[in-house]
């Protein structure tokens with residue numbers, strides 16, 4: 359996928375690592391190993407500091423996001439590599455909401471970038487589709503919408519119970535994500551942009567998306583931009599994914615359509631994402647969750663986290679390192695050196711070992727000069 363805007367062009371960076379729960383704690387250390395190997399070959403220095411925020415800490419100490427955490431990350435780190443949060447022992451996953459949504463909102467990470475890129479033909483469930491057909495990016499608004507937690511319940515536990523969840527959309531919030539998507543398309547010479555909403559039914563909230571889209575697109579006449587309702591987009595992306603380069607949408611629809619996209623490109627185990635505020639400390643995480651059903655078995659696919667680390671170094675402005683990581687992942691897929699979710703029989707650590715030795719080889723290192 360083409361580049362994401364960078365934070366800095368320096369050769370050193372500080373990375374906060376939050377492995378989290380379940381398979382997050384299994385795949386994240388493996389992505390760190392790959393990052394260390396690729397940076398060692400390419401004369402880049404990454405300093406990693408690990409934070410143990412997650413279910414265990416919450417159950418032990420009652421702490422989710424410790425006081426001062428947001429300021430610490432904002433002021434002292436260039437980026438955050440995040441695993442996943444979610445634990446069946448924690449009712450309603452309160453810790454996950456506090457930590458992940460807390461960081462997204464408090465660091466104002468308004469862009470959720472989710473590339474959907476088929477890296478090997480055999481991985482898509484769509485018949486007769488190849489790598490060149492599935493190559494797009496979803497930009498999901500990440501700080502507003504139905505996820506802000508405005509609402510409440512009335513007469514809870516009675517037959518008359520009412521639950522309300524408000525969809526919050528600000529002019530500023532809608533404009534900045536739409537503008538970001540257009541800028542991304544222009545900078546990466548991508549010709550087609552699709553804004554998706556449900557303005558036919560959600561006339562107030564998504565009427566705002568319509569008005570802003572119509573205004574902003576006038577500044578980007580070099581981009582072929584169009585609108586699709588989210589239900590139509592869900593059909594069209596399956597029928598013919600070649601139509602799409604850049605998709606921009608609200609928090610809820612972006613959450614759903616990007617998981618659908620992840621499946622088109624090989625499944626959740628492979629999907630990376632970035633929670634970005636251009637120029638500021640940003641957070642990178644695989645799209646998948648903590649997968650309690652396979653946690654502790656050593657079979658979680660580390661490639662989603664490894665591809666996430668490629669997005670992270672790209673954000674630092676280290677394009678050759680990002681390209682090297684992606685090339686190594688493609689090689690693992692070609693060789694079928696993969697975990698069971700992709701049809702292989704390798705463990706999480708075996709896949710990472712293979713990637714580490716590959717990026718450490720002389721010809722790989724040569725590409726990084």
Ligand SMILES: NC(=O)c1ccc[n+]([C@@H]2O[C@H](COP(=O)([O-])OP(=O)(O)OC[C@H]3O[C@@H](n4cnc5c(N)ncnc54)[C@H](O)[C@@H]3O)[C@@H](O)[C@H]2O)c1
Pocket residue numbers: 381385441442443444445446451454458626627628643645646647648649650651652657658659660662699
């Ligand atoms: N960003 C996050 O931290 C995040 C995202 C989604 C879900 N969650 C949380 O994770 C927990 C589990 O949620 P879920 O089951 O709906 O989603 P999930 O992504 O954890 O798992 C969905 C399915 O995909 C499989 N899967 C996911 N990642 C995989 C990988 N790397 N390798 C192999 N298989 C993989 C799982 O085994 C499972 O069958 C819940 O508590 C949920 O709230 C967290």
